[in-house]
Amino acid sequence: MNFALQTLNLAAAATxxxxxxxxxxAEGFAPGADALSVLAARALDKGDLATKPGKHLHLYQPPAVGARRVLLLGVGNGSPDAVRKALLAVSADFKAPAVRQAVVYLGEATPALVAAAVQAVAEASYVYITTKPKAEAANLQKVTIGVALEAEVRTAFAQAVALVQGQNLAREWGNRPANHATPSQLAELAKSLARHARIDCKVHGPEEVARLGMGAFLAVARGSKEPLRFIELHYRGADKKQAPVVLVGKGITFDSGGISIKPGPEMDEMKFDMCGAASVLGVFRALAELQPAINVVGLIPACENLPDGRALKPGDVVTSMSGQTIEVLNTDAEGRLILCDALTYATRFKPAALVDIATLTGACVIALGGVRSGLYATDDALAAQLSAAGDAALDLCWRMPLDEEYAEGLKSNFADVANVAGRPAGSVTAAKFLQRFVGEFPWAHLDIAGTAWKGGTAKGATGRPVGLLLHFLLNRAQQAQPDRAPAKKAARAGRTAAGAKG
Structure with a gap:
């Protein structure tokens, strides 16, 4: 599907x-004399249309209007979040077989509003068909966003279109069954990203991982016949002297729990346990489009967690790449075992910031539900940047504590640290475990167990937190380039406005 930006007023949109x-x-709608305004005003007056987000009225070939179908859509106060919710509520209209070209009229829109609308239409029209050969994708081929002042929102529009490509990649691979998204297949996907400018990819196999001393990662993978892959991506958009931001994504392509096996109900959803990895891949897809002036490293430890005669057992002690030994009290707390080795590896790049993304704990779902991702950080400035990026992207997070007292439960009689600390504050203690492996570099951990996918009838990957991460990186790239020429400074100002509001 293609997006286009076009200057339109309501009268022109009608043609x-x-x-x-x-x-x-929106609330307080002030009608003009054009045909669409008259229709909307009448519908509001007669009570056939309400402005509550998602309320709508279908019109078919109304007089003096060029569109075959018109959808009058209530958007509440007209904020980006309200418009997003309204557009998602009418997803069936974007998926209708006869709809190939659509126009979404936004009028005097802010950069934030345009970005929200583009992302919402992309999400609303997404249909998973990879393993459904008899299913049909939406026929929607082109969506035109109509605005009053195109120049003011052009940068935000371009960023949103790139973001959509990254979100769709993350959503698609998150939705794939585990036998269609193996560690090897994730590695091939990462290699394909290296076809884009400034992106390089290196894939480490089991032998290389063993030579690196990643004993915790190897231990998790040994219960599966699928060979592990350690994926290393580099986006080189700035001077090589500039320290990179390192993103580490958990890539458990299926999590049975191992010997500490999970309950049967909803175990199929453990194909989503690689959504942290998918988000990193999605970010690199967006970077390929936007080419910002920043250096980014993406690290993905990818494997399955399955039980067999060689699988990791409760009580085993493994040696991590850092040299710290870990007593494995629960093999279903495997994500932190593969991440700890990846985090140790990440420190070799002397990162300006180190962020890991993982569907790590059910405890985070209990704490925050599916609305906000859990954010842990050792650096207040980094936490503030990520929180602001999440707000701008409508991809919310919430900072959680890292008090040292939470680490008490991780003490072990038989190793340097245990991999679990009991049920209380389970998401916090998981973060405290990871903190042991990041050194002194500014570090943040995003627990996306509640936000990476939805269950029930709406089951599917969300593509989060690609939006949060991309806004975070674009803002850092903008802040690192204070001495560009005036014309480029103006373009950066547009990006800043989009990041601050969208």
């Missing part, structure tokens, strides 16, 4: 020939 024209109607 656009398309299959679907979406006209948001």
């Amino acid at each position: 656009e020939k398309c299959d679907l024209l979406v006209v948001p109607v």
